[in-house]
Amino acid sequence: LTDVYSSSPALGRYFRSAQVVYFSNETSTVLYQLEFSVPPSTEGFMENTMNPDFIRNVLRQNIYDED
Helix, strand or coil: CHHHHHCCCCCCCCEEEEEEEEEECCCCEEEEEEEECCCCCCCCHHHHCCCHHHHHHHHHHHHHHHC
């Protein structure tokens, strides 16, 4: 995840770290905590760039690009 987000054109400059918070072999579940450093209030920044769907889609796009 660190490589995905640090190299992202949209999020790379804001990305700081990623760590595993929870892992389960039984359910194949991993919970990550992503840390971003965001600029002072910029109109629309949090609603658009830091939108959870947008952040997930950056990861999805990376997975699709590798296939």
